[in-house]
Structure formats: C-alpha cells, structure tokens
Amino acid sequence: MKKLIAGNWKMNTQAQGAAALTMDILKGLDADLPLARAVEFAIFPPCIHLPPINAMLKGAEIKPALGAQDCSPHANEGAYTGQISASMLAGYGCTHVILGHSERRHGLGETSETIRAKAQAAQAAGLVAIVCVGETQAEREAGRQDEVVAAQLEKSLPPEAGALNTVIAYEPVWAIGTGKTATTADVAAIHAMIRKWLSGRVKSPESLRILYGGSMKPDNAGALLSAPNVDGGLIGGASLKAEEFLAIGRAVLQDRAA
Numbered sequence: 001m002k003k004l005i006a007g008n009w010k011m012n013t014q015a016q017g018a019a020a021l022t023m024d025i026l027k028g029l030d031a032d033l034p035l036a037r038a039v040e041f042a043i044f045p046p047c048i049h050l051p052p053i054n055a056m057l058k059g060a061e062i063k064p065a066l067g068a069q070d071c072s073p074h075a076n077e078g079a080y081t082g083q084i085s086a087s088m089l090a091g092y093g094c095t096h097v098i099l100g101h102s103e104r105r106h107g108l109g110e111t112s113e114t115i116r117a118k119a120q121a122a123q124a125a126g127l128v129a130i131v132c133v134g135e136t137q138a139e140r141e142a143g144r145q146d147e148v149v150a151a152q153l154e155k156s157l158p159p160e161a162g163a164l165n166t167v168i169a170y171e172p173v174w175a176i177g178t179g180k181t182a183t184t185a186d187v188a189a190i191h192a193m194i195r196k197w198l199s200g201r202v203k204s205p206e207s208l209r210i211l212y213g214g215s216m217k218p219d220n221a222g223a224l225l226s227a228p229n230v231d232g233g234l235i236g237g238a239s240l241k242a243e244e245f246l247a248i249g250r251a252v253l254q255d256r257a258a
C-alpha cells in the first residue's frame, strides 16, 4: 500500500497564502514524478479555501487529494447554523475529511459518539474519514495509552468502517505542535495494538491505513514512516511549507532506497 502523507493546515493561511502553498505543492509534485507516483499526498486547508483550491487542482494532472478538517454529523441539509455537510465537501472536490482531531476532542469537547456520527455522515457521502485517536501526556505517564486509544476506536468508528472508507490517525496529544515526537519503538507498539484491535472488527483490517501524527518533520519522518504498521503521516506545522511537506514524502523513497 502507498503511504499517505496528509497535510493538516489547521487554522492557518489567508486566501493568498493558501493559493501560493497549493501552487508550490503542485509545482513540487510536477518536478518530482517518481515522488508523485510513489506516495499519495492529501491537503486539508481551512474550509473557506476549499472552493478556490479545488478549482486550482482541477487544472492539474498531478495533484494531492483534497480534504476538510471537519464535517457535520448531520447527513441531510437543515437548520444547523455554521455547519458544513459531508456532501457539500464532496461537491467541492473533497475525498477525505479529518474527524476527531485532539484540538476538537480536547479543545472543543467533541465526544467519540459525535465523531462516530460524523464518520457515518462522511462515509455516506463517499468521503474517507480520517479518524484521529491519541492519549494525553498524563494518560501516557500512567501507562494507559493502549486502553485510551482502544476506547476511542471502539466508540468513534462506525459499523461500516473498513479500509476503503476509513483511515486511523494516531496522534499522541503531547506530541502535537510541541516538537516532542514519540519514539519509533513507541509508535510501532501502539500501531501494532491498533492493527490488532482492528482485526475482526472492520472490513479489510490489514489494508486500513494507520497514520502517525505529532511533530513529524523531514528529519524524523524516515524513521517514523519505516516503522511497521505506519502507513503515512498526518502533518501539521511542516505541511505549511511545500518543501518540508514534500520532503516528508521523499523520506519514504529514501528509506526504500537504503
């Protein structure tokens, strides 16, 4: 399976900056066809930039997939002020949506039950749901990471989850935006636990991608992405510079060549 390198832009970029970043990624992929063929890239700009970026991507032959950072749990249109439905996202070229990011779970009090409803709505609209899980620093120090992540998976994944409509992103909360990265051994251990947990519970568990996220940069990506059961990365800060974002993808190729 190809690795997926996903850039979560979070609440960054104004209109011009978003267009420039998209253009830089397109140019970078065009200039490195072996990279564009070997690795799958996806970008997750703020929702308001999706229509213009979708228009830019339409004109490009080699391009990243487009996704959103959240969607409504409501599948049908209606009186839900401020919400955006999964089918609206699909209408603007989105194929993926990030759900249950820790900045929403912990920052906005989003529950696993809500995340499951959102994943269901996303999958019904034909989107791949990237469901985020991960423990806090206190939970890690108490050795509870496996239990916490398993409980999040249990409650957040809809019954229809499978390799074609779901990606799991393991993002330890203490590693996000802090410069602290989980060790490769720690990442391998929890990804193995997630793979085992998936088996018997979802469709095609062996080919369901499990991403690592949390301070992934070009210099640590090679080691993290070569760990067993790490099928890609969910990148925050380093996805805001096209060169760094693509360099993380290049780490996959270098690791293969080594």
Ligand code: 13P
Binding pocket: 008, 101, 171, 175, 176, 177, 178, 179, 213, 214, 215, 216, 234, 235, 236, 237, 238
């Ligand atoms: P950083 O790469 O900035 O640590 O963010 C990770 C993340 O939260 C991606 O969703």
